[in-house]
Amino acid sequence: METILSVEGLQKSFKGTKVLHDISFDVHKGEIMAILGPNGAGKSTTIRNIMGIMYPDYGQVTFHNHEGKDIPRHKIGYLPEERGLYKNVKVMDIILYFAELKDYPIKKARERALSYLKKLGLEGKENVSVEELSKGMGQKVQFIGSIIHEPELLILDEPFSGLDPVSQDIFKQEIKELANNNGTAILLSSHQMNLVEEMCDRLFMINKGQKVIYGPLKDVKAKYANFKCSIYGDNSASQLEGLDHVTRVEQEGLTSILYLDQDIQLPSWLHTLPNNLDVQELKVDRISLHEIFVDVALGRSIAEEGGSTNA
Numbered sequence: 366m367e368t369i370l371s372v373e374g375l376q377k378s379f380k381g382t383k384v385l386h387d388i389s390f391d392v393h394k395g396e397i398m399a400i401l402g403p404n405g406a407g408k409s410t411t412i413r414n415i416m417g418i419m420y421p422d423y424g425q426v427t428f429h430n431h432e433g434k435d436i437p438r439h440k441i442g443y444l445p446e447e448r449g450l451y452k453n454v455k456v457m458d459i460i461l462y463f464a465e466l467k468d469y470p471i472k473k474a475r476e477r478a479l480s481y482l483k484k485l486g487l488e489g490k491e492n493v494s495v496e497e498l499s500k501g502m503g504q505k506v507q508f509i510g511s512i513i514h515e516p517e518l519l520i521l522d523e524p525f526s527g528l529d530p531v532s533q534d535i536f537k538q539e540i541k542e543l544a545n546n547n548g549t550a551i552l553l554s555s556h557q558m559n560l561v562e563e564m565c566d567r568l569f570m571i572n573k574g575q576k577v578i579y580g581p582l583k584d585v586k587a588k589y590a591n592f593k594c595s596i597y598g599d600n601s602a603s604q605l606e607g608l609d610h611v612t613r614v615e616q617e618g619l620t621s622i623l624y625l626d627q628d629i630q631l632p633s634w635l636h637t638l639p640n641n642l643d644v645q646e647l648k649v650d651r652i653s654l655h656e657i658f659v660d661v662a663l664g665r666s667i668a669e670e671g672g673s674t675n676a
């Protein structure tokens with residue numbers, strides 16, 4: 366697997382407060398790598414250090430064999446968290462402006478722009494002024510601007526925020542195609558865990574500027590996605606909490622969710638359930654990436670473990 370971007374031992378402080386502690390990860394050609402974490406975890410600061418908007422106090426960023434200020438940034442595409450386009454400029458002109466900034470041939474850029482406008486449902490909008498677009502439409506134009514020059518590495522900071530579900534699906538599809546068909550290395554920051562779970566190959570989760578989890582999605586799920594058992598029936602929380610292998614219980618109405626520990630053997634555990642439990646319905650699932658994320662954000666077992674899988 367060819368490494369396109371390598372981040373090693375990144376540290377950054379603002380006014381004496383350390384917000385990044387020893388952040389290290391790679392992004393490979395043709396993969397979608399997610400950078401995840403609660404608000405204020407340090408995702409955007411990491412991305413800004415990669416983009417050279419600021420430089421780290423320690424550590425380094427390597428793109429192919431280029432480091433720091435020598436990185437050829439025209440080979441990188443970037444959709445920043447802060448959205449913004451010049452208002453009284455036509456859609457095509459702003460996209461061509463992005464292409465020009467990256468030294469990309471204008472004729473080719475125009476053809477690509479028309480094709481992407483069509484793909485993203487903005488056919489015929491090329492001569493419309495940016496101020497006449499809705500927020501979501503503007504975001505699509507900015508997205509096109511970030512990929513118009515066929516970047517080898519694409520960094521997307523919260524690409525789905527503010528998009529309706531249909532547009533989210535279109536973006537998701539497009540991002541997957543860029544990775545699978547064009548071999549673009551993609552670093553994606555997002556809070557939409559369901560989308561991340563459907564898209565990413567690997568993930569890097571940080572909390573308070575520190576690595577918590579790093580590895581392929583399937584390994585992360587195998588390691589952290591414990592079973593949970595939902596029971597519909599009239600049961601007391603204290604009885605359920607007393608059952609073997611139950612780490613915590615959440616109740617809403619007559620539904621109880623029992624979170625189970627890693628050591629469980631499911632068939633034998635089901636046999637140990639006492640006969641006096643009221644079980645009208647019972648379902649067992651693995652917890653989702655969303656729940657793994659919530660565990661990390663709330664400092665439950667995963668964060669305490671400071672665990673990582675092998676990337």
Ligand SMILES: Nc1ncnc2c1ncn2[C@@H]1O[C@H](COP(=O)(O)OP(=O)(O)OP(=O)(O)O)[C@@H](O)[C@H]1O
Nearest residue numbers: 379380384402403404405406407408409410411446
């Ligand atoms: N320019 C700055 N000056 C001072 N503190 C900053 C600056 N930029 C970020 N921070 C602080 O660094 C920490 C990490 O912020 P960052 O924006 O990287 O988090 P994030 O993970 O992207 O969060 P969110 O999900 O809310 O966008 C926060 O405590 C933030 O207040």
